[in-house]
Amino acid sequence: MEVALKDILLTKGKEWLGIDIDPSWIQFQPTRKGVRGDVTLMVFPFAKALQLPPAQVAELIGKHVKSEVSFVADFEVIQGFLNFVFSDTLWSDQLVAINQNDSFGLAEPDSKQMVMVEYASPNTNKPLHLGHLRNIFLGYAVAQLKKAHGHQVIKTQVINDRGIHICKSMLAWHRFAPLQANGERETPANSGLKGDKLVGKYYVEFEKHLQLEVKEVLARWNGGDFSNTSASALEKFQELNQALVGKDEKAQAAISDKIKELAKNETEILRAAKDMLVRWEGRDPETYLLWSTMNGWVYEGFDVTYQRMGVDFDKLYYESDTFLLGKDQVMDGLARGVFYQKPDGSVWIDLTPDGLDEKLVLRSDGTAVYMTQDIGTAIERFHDYPALSGIVYTVGNEQDYHFKVLFLILDKLGYSWAKNCFHLSYGMVDLPSGKMKSREGTVVDADDLMEEVVNAATVMTQERGQIAELTEGERHNLFESIGMGGLKYYLLKVDPKKRMLFNPEESIDLTGNTGPFIQYTHARINSLLRKAGSIQIDESALVIDFGEIELIKLLAAFPQTIAEAADNYSPALLANYLYELTKAYNSFYQQSPILNETNEGLRFARILISKNVAKVLKTGLNILGINAPERM
RNA sequence: GGCUCCGUAGUUCAAUGGAUAGAACGAGCGUUUCCUAAACGCUAAAUAUGGGUUCGAUUCCCGUCGGAGCUACCA
Known part of the structure; x- marks a missing residue:
C-alpha cells in the first residue's frame, strides 16, 4: 500500500504541487493508535520545500490522493500529519490473504545467503549457568529468525575443550x-x-x-x-611493593591484586x-x-x-581441533609480517595504528591463547562451508574488544569474509543481589533454574489449568512447555544489548508480560476454534468494524516484524510484537462476542481473525523456541 | 588514567528523529447467569543534569554527575 502511495506521489506530485518531489521526503509510518487513519505521511519536508504551512500542504496532497487512489477512502489532517484512511474491503481482503497463507510471515526458505550462528561456547570445566541460558536462548532464536527470514542457517557451538x-x-x-x-x-x-x-x-x-x-x-x-x-617475579614483586607507598586506598587495592596475580604464578x-x-x-x-x-x-x-x-546444533567445533590451524596461521602471518616476535619468543600483533593495543597471539612457550584458536576456528568454518557468507558470534559484551581485534586480525590476514563476521554482543544478567560471581557462590545453575521454573508451572497449572482430558505424558509436556516458555520469554523480551536483571520471583510469574500469558491466549483461541467446529466461512461475506481492523493491521505487520527482528538480531522485537498482539486480542475477545455474534458476516470475520491470531502467535513463539500448547 | 556501553513511573522493561512517552509487576477500585478470569476495564506514577543541532529530540552531538565492562603470556 505504501509502495503504491509512494509511486503515485512520485509520478503525480509535480503536477499537484508544482515542484519536483525528492523521494527522501516521502516518509510513511503507521498511524498513531487512537487516531483515525491507517497510514500517515509526514508533510514537513514538503512544507519546507514549498514554503507553505504543513496543514495546507497536507490538505492539498490528501485531496488529490483520495480522488486518484481507489483504496484510500478518506484522509484527515492533524497538525503536520496526513492520515490516510483505507477502505474496509482492503482490510477484509488482507485478512483473507493472511488466512490462505499457511506460512504467513515466513520468507521463502533458503532464498538468502548462508549464515552460521554460534550460540554456545561453553568451557568444559564448569556446568552451564544463567548467563549461558541467555546466550543460548538468544542465539537459538536469532538462528530461527534468520531462517524464517529466508537464510540458510548453520547452528554451531564452539567447545573450549582445551x-x-x-x-x-x-x-x-x-x-x-x-x-x-x-x-x-x-x-x-x-x-x-x-x-x-x-x-x-x-x-x-x-x-x-x-x-x-x-x-x-x-x-x-x-x-x-x-x-x-623466579627471578622475574621477585623483581616485579619488589617493584610493586615500592609502588604501594603513598597511594590512595583504591590504587593500593589494584596493586595488591597484581601482587596476588604474581603469587598465583x-x-x-x-x-x-x-x-x-x-x-x-x-x-x-x-x-x-x-x-x-x-x-x-x-x-x-x-x-x-x-x-x-x-x-540443538548442526555442527560442533572443538578448539582442540582448530588451535593447531590457528598456530599455523600465526606462523604464516609472522612470515608475512602481519605479526612480530618478541625476544622471548611470544608472537604479537601491533594494532596501535588502528587505535587499539598490542595483542598477544602466541605464548612464549609456544602454546595457543584464546585468540589463536579463534583465528583457526573461523578459517576452518569457511573452509567447511564454501557457501558461507558470514558468522554471527553470540558472546557476552565483556568480549567486545576481543572480537574487534579478532575481526581486524582476520582482515589483516587477508580474509575478505572478515567484514561479514558479526559479534552479537549481549549484556550480562544481574541478580537482585548484584553480579553473579562463582567465587561467592551466587551463580545460578542452569539445571537447577529450569527445574525450578517447571516446578512452579506445574503447581500453577494443576491449580488453574484445563487439563482434565490430558494423559500423564501430555501433562508432563505441558508443564515443561509452560515453565520453559516462561523462562525463555523472560530472557528474550529484553533488548539483547542491554544488561538485564534476573528476578527469580518474576521469572516464574504467569501473568502480565510473560510467555505463559501469550501461551494462554493461544490455548484459549484453540478452545474457541474447537467449539466452532466445522463452521463453513464464506470469505466473500466478511463484515468488519473498527476493532477488527485494528487486529488485522497488527496481523499484517507480522512479516515486517520478522524481517526487522532478523536484520537487527533482536528476538526482543518479535517478543514485544507477540505481546502487543496478545494484549490487543484479549481486549477484543473481552468485549466482542465471537461464536455468539448474531451478525453472520461479523461472526465469520471474528472467527477468521481468531484463527489467524493463533497462527501468528504459534509461528512467532516457535521462532523464539517456545512451545504453543493447544490447551492449558 | 585510556577506550566502550548504559542512566525512562516505586521496580523491571517499551518507544531505532515524529503526534498525548507505552506496558507489566507492585498500590487502589471494579468486571463471571455468556466462547478458558493464566483474562478484561479504570485511577495514581517517569525521560539523571546543563547546553547544542532540528519544523520536531527519550532517540543525534558536546559537557557534568552516576553505574557497568574492557584495558591478562585466563577463557
Whole structure:
C-alpha cells in the first residue's frame, strides 16, 4: 500500500504541487493508535520545500490522493500529519490473504545467503549457568529468525575443550578425588553425579587449593623468604611493593591484586596445571586419556541440559581441533609480517595504528591463547562451508574488544569474509543481589533454574489449568512447555544489548508480560476454534468494524516484524510484537462476542481473525523456541 | 588514567528523529447467569543534569554527575 502511495506521489506530485518531489521526503509510518487513519505521511519536508504551512500542504496532497487512489477512502489532517484512511474491503481482503497463507510471515526458505550462528561456547570445566541460558536462548532464536527470514542457517557451538581451565579440573581430580574400594576414583557412573557437575566440582577444588597456596606464597614473600621464587617475579614483586607507598586506598587495592596475580604464578599447583597443558599439547598419552575421559563426562552432562532447553546444533567445533590451524596461521602471518616476535619468543600483533593495543597471539612457550584458536576456528568454518557468507558470534559484551581485534586480525590476514563476521554482543544478567560471581557462590545453575521454573508451572497449572482430558505424558509436556516458555520469554523480551536483571520471583510469574500469558491466549483461541467446529466461512461475506481492523493491521505487520527482528538480531522485537498482539486480542475477545455474534458476516470475520491470531502467535513463539500448547 | 556501553513511573522493561512517552509487576477500585478470569476495564506514577543541532529530540552531538565492562603470556 505504501509502495503504491509512494509511486503515485512520485509520478503525480509535480503536477499537484508544482515542484519536483525528492523521494527522501516521502516518509510513511503507521498511524498513531487512537487516531483515525491507517497510514500517515509526514508533510514537513514538503512544507519546507514549498514554503507553505504543513496543514495546507497536507490538505492539498490528501485531496488529490483520495480522488486518484481507489483504496484510500478518506484522509484527515492533524497538525503536520496526513492520515490516510483505507477502505474496509482492503482490510477484509488482507485478512483473507493472511488466512490462505499457511506460512504467513515466513520468507521463502533458503532464498538468502548462508549464515552460521554460534550460540554456545561453553568451557568444559564448569556446568552451564544463567548467563549461558541467555546466550543460548538468544542465539537459538536469532538462528530461527534468520531462517524464517529466508537464510540458510548453520547452528554451531564452539567447545573450549582445551586450555588451562580444563587442566585445572584434571589436575584436581587426579590429586583430590578419593580412591574408592574398587580402585576407581569418583566418576559420573559410580557417583550418580551429572558429568559437568562432577568436573565443575573439581575445578572449584582446584581454585580452593590455589587460593591456599597463594596465601602461603604471600606470607613467605612478606616474611622476606623468596626461595622457590623466579627471578622475574621477585623483581616485579619488589617493584610493586615500592609502588604501594603513598597511594590512595583504591590504587593500593589494584596493586595488591597484581601482587596476588604474581603469587598465583609462583604456586606449585598452578605450575603443575601449566605443565599439564604443555604435556597435553605435546600429546602425552596419559594426559590425553584423562582429558578425553573428563571432557566426555562434561558432554554427557551438557547434552542433558541442551535437551531440556530444546536447542540443538548442526555442527560442533572443538578448539582442540582448530588451535593447531590457528598456530599455523600465526606462523604464516609472522612470515608475512602481519605479526612480530618478541625476544622471548611470544608472537604479537601491533594494532596501535588502528587505535587499539598490542595483542598477544602466541605464548612464549609456544602454546595457543584464546585468540589463536579463534583465528583457526573461523578459517576452518569457511573452509567447511564454501557457501558461507558470514558468522554471527553470540558472546557476552565483556568480549567486545576481543572480537574487534579478532575481526581486524582476520582482515589483516587477508580474509575478505572478515567484514561479514558479526559479534552479537549481549549484556550480562544481574541478580537482585548484584553480579553473579562463582567465587561467592551466587551463580545460578542452569539445571537447577529450569527445574525450578517447571516446578512452579506445574503447581500453577494443576491449580488453574484445563487439563482434565490430558494423559500423564501430555501433562508432563505441558508443564515443561509452560515453565520453559516462561523462562525463555523472560530472557528474550529484553533488548539483547542491554544488561538485564534476573528476578527469580518474576521469572516464574504467569501473568502480565510473560510467555505463559501469550501461551494462554493461544490455548484459549484453540478452545474457541474447537467449539466452532466445522463452521463453513464464506470469505466473500466478511463484515468488519473498527476493532477488527485494528487486529488485522497488527496481523499484517507480522512479516515486517520478522524481517526487522532478523536484520537487527533482536528476538526482543518479535517478543514485544507477540505481546502487543496478545494484549490487543484479549481486549477484543473481552468485549466482542465471537461464536455468539448474531451478525453472520461479523461472526465469520471474528472467527477468521481468531484463527489467524493463533497462527501468528504459534509461528512467532516457535521462532523464539517456545512451545504453543493447544490447551492449558 | 585510556577506550566502550548504559542512566525512562516505586521496580523491571517499551518507544531505532515524529503526534498525548507505552506496558507489566507492585498500590487502589471494579468486571463471571455468556466462547478458558493464566483474562478484561479504570485511577495514581517517569525521560539523571546543563547546553547544542532540528519544523520536531527519550532517540543525534558536546559537557557534568552516576553505574557497568574492557584495558591478562585466563577463557
